[in-house]
Amino acid sequence: MDSIIEDVRVRKILDSRGNPTVEVDILTWNGFGRAAAPSGASTGSREVVSFPQGGVDQIISEVEDVISSELIGMAAEDISDIDYVLKEIDGTDNMSSIGGNTTVAVSMAAAKAAANSYNLPLYRFLGGNMVNKLPYPLGNMMNGGEHAGPNAPDIQEFLVVPVGASNISEAVFANSAIHKRLKELIQSKDSNFTGGKGDEGGWIPNISNDNALDIQSQACEEVGDELGITIKPSLDLAASEFWDKDENKYVYAQDGISRDSGEQVEYVKDIIDTYGMFYIEDPFDEKDFDGFSELTSAVGDKCIICGDDIFVTNKEILAEGIEKGAANGLIIKPNQIGSLTETYKTVQLAKENNYVPVVSHRSGETTDETIAHLAVALGTPLIKTGAISGERIAKLNELIRIEEELPDPEMADLKF
Numbered sequence: 001m002d003s004i005i006e007d008v009r010v011r012k013i014l015d016s017r018g019n020p021t022v023e024v025d026i027l028t029w030n031g032f033g034r035a036a037a038p039s040g041a042s043t044g045s046r047e048v049v050s051f052p053q054g055g056v057d058q059i060i061s062e063v064e065d066v067i068s069s070e071l072i073g074m075a076a077e078d079i080s081d082i083d084y085v086l087k088e089i090d091g092t093d094n095m096s097s098i099g100g101n102t103t104v105a106v107s108m109a110a111a112k113a114a115a116n117s118y119n120l121p122l123y124r125f126l127g128g129n130m131v132n133k134l135p136y137p138l139g140n141m142m143n144g145g146e147h148a149g150p151n152a153p154d155i156q157e158f159l160v161v162p163v164g165a166s167n168i169s170e171a172v173f174a175n176s177a178i179h180k181r182l183k184e185l186i187q188s189k190d191s192n193f194t195g196g197k198g199d200e201g202g203w204i205p206n207i208s209n210d211n212a213l214d215i216q217s218q219a220c221e222e223v224g225d226e227l228g229i230t231i232k233p234s235l236d237l238a239a240s241e242f243w244d245k246d247e248n249k250y251v252y253a254q255d256g257i258s259r260d261s262g263e264q265v266e267y268v269k270d271i272i273d274t275y276g277m278f279y280i281e282d283p284f285d286e287k288d289f290d291g292f293s294e295l296t297s298a299v300g301d302k303c304i305i306c307g308d309d310i311f312v313t314n315k316e317i318l319a320e321g322i323e324k325g326a327a328n329g330l331i332i333k334p335n336q337i338g339s340l341t342e343t344y345k346t347v348q349l350a351k352e353n354n355y356v357p358v359v360s361h362r363s364g365e366t367t368d369e370t371i372a373h374l375a376v377a378l379g380t381p382l383i384k385t386g387a388i389s390g391e392r393i394a395k396l397n398e399l400i401r402i403e404e405e406l407p408d409p410e411m412a413d414l415k416f
């Protein structure tokens with residue numbers, strides 16, 4: 001068989017925050033696959049554990065040989081068998097023994113090696129011959145919260161989606177045009193602005209949440225008019241990060257305002273109506289299923305209410321959310337769950353229940369481009385992977401290449 005694994009190599013590389021992460025090479029009889037794992041900063045508490053206690057060095061000194069001796073001789077295309085073996089080697093429920101970042105990097109490298117063994121691009125190997133849809137890019141424009149510093153907005157990500165773009169190239173350049181326009185708009189509001197950027201390449205303004213919302217929508221309108229396409233604002237509040245569990249309040253430090261869950265529902269509803277938000281991620285703490293349900297039943301017919309920290313790409317937790325009507329979309333981050341097999345199952349469950357799956361980068365990234373292929377193969381209508389900077393454009397530029405390869409490319413069907 002062309003994809004029989006002959007060697008597995010693990011190395012320590014840099015991520016975009018300058019932290020160590022794992023990169024895995026898998027060599028087959030007839031191919032090669034390489035993948036690296038990203039890391040989050042605003043992580044969900046129920047994500048699998050990224051690394052064992054000894055970090056990447058422990059993986060290289062203690063785990064690499066165990067994994068390679070188990071995997072050599074297996075077929076790289078048997079991805080679910082490989083993921084099962086990795087789970088067995090780990091032996092814990094949360095991947096804490098060898099790390100979910102290790103297992104996901106092996107899982108993705110195996111899939112890439114299998115694709116390469118049959119001379120196929122990854123999106124085609126995983127998605128089949130009929131895939132032809134490109135995801136719309138959710139571009140990150142301004143950063144706050146855990147991805148920024150003091151004086152920035154509490155809302156973590158001010159995003160935009162060029163919903164009127166007719167192809168991926170038009171879409172990613174529309175996002176970069178908004179990014180440029182926002183720099184000018186921030187400069188006009190914030191005399192202390194130094195041009196600083198957050199972890200995902202969005203600007204870090206020293207302005208209130210409301211001011212940031214205003215200039216975000218202004219940029220969407222102005223640039224959208226200039227380019228002749230509709231561009232809609234979106235947010236990731238990452239509200240777990242400013243939920244005070246002792247006070248039972250969402251604490252907006254930048255604005256000096258605290259809101260309980262009911263007030264948060266009203267506040268977010270108001271933002272959606274005022275700014276015509278297309279997509280809102282993590283508007284509540286990861287345990288606040290009720291808040292998610294209430295908001296979804298109020299505005300779920302006109303806005304994607306997306307769960308990230310609440311679901312952590314885990315199908316059991318998603319099933320709980322579906323039962324409660326919490327959210328109508330979810331973030332898909334393979335390293336939250338540690339394998340491609342589990343990632344696939346979660347996406348299937350989401351689709352069966354009309355939840356919009358959104359393949360996503362992490363705030364700490366590498367130039368690995370795998371998620372661009374996953375979004376196309378899994379048919380997710382959106383991909384969240386920044387707008388500029390090397391580790392983000394690695395994915396966006398790969399989507400441009402994929403579009404060029406597809407015989408009959410189309411942009412995905414959007415819910416709204």
Ligand SMILES: C=C(OP(=O)(O)O)C(=O)O
Nearest residue numbers: 040041042043361362363
């Ligand atoms: C990408 C995100 O951040 P992190 O990787 O820090 O979880 C996010 O919250 O959606």
Ligand SMILES: [Mg+2]
Nearest residue numbers: 236281282308
């Ligand atoms: Mg998020």
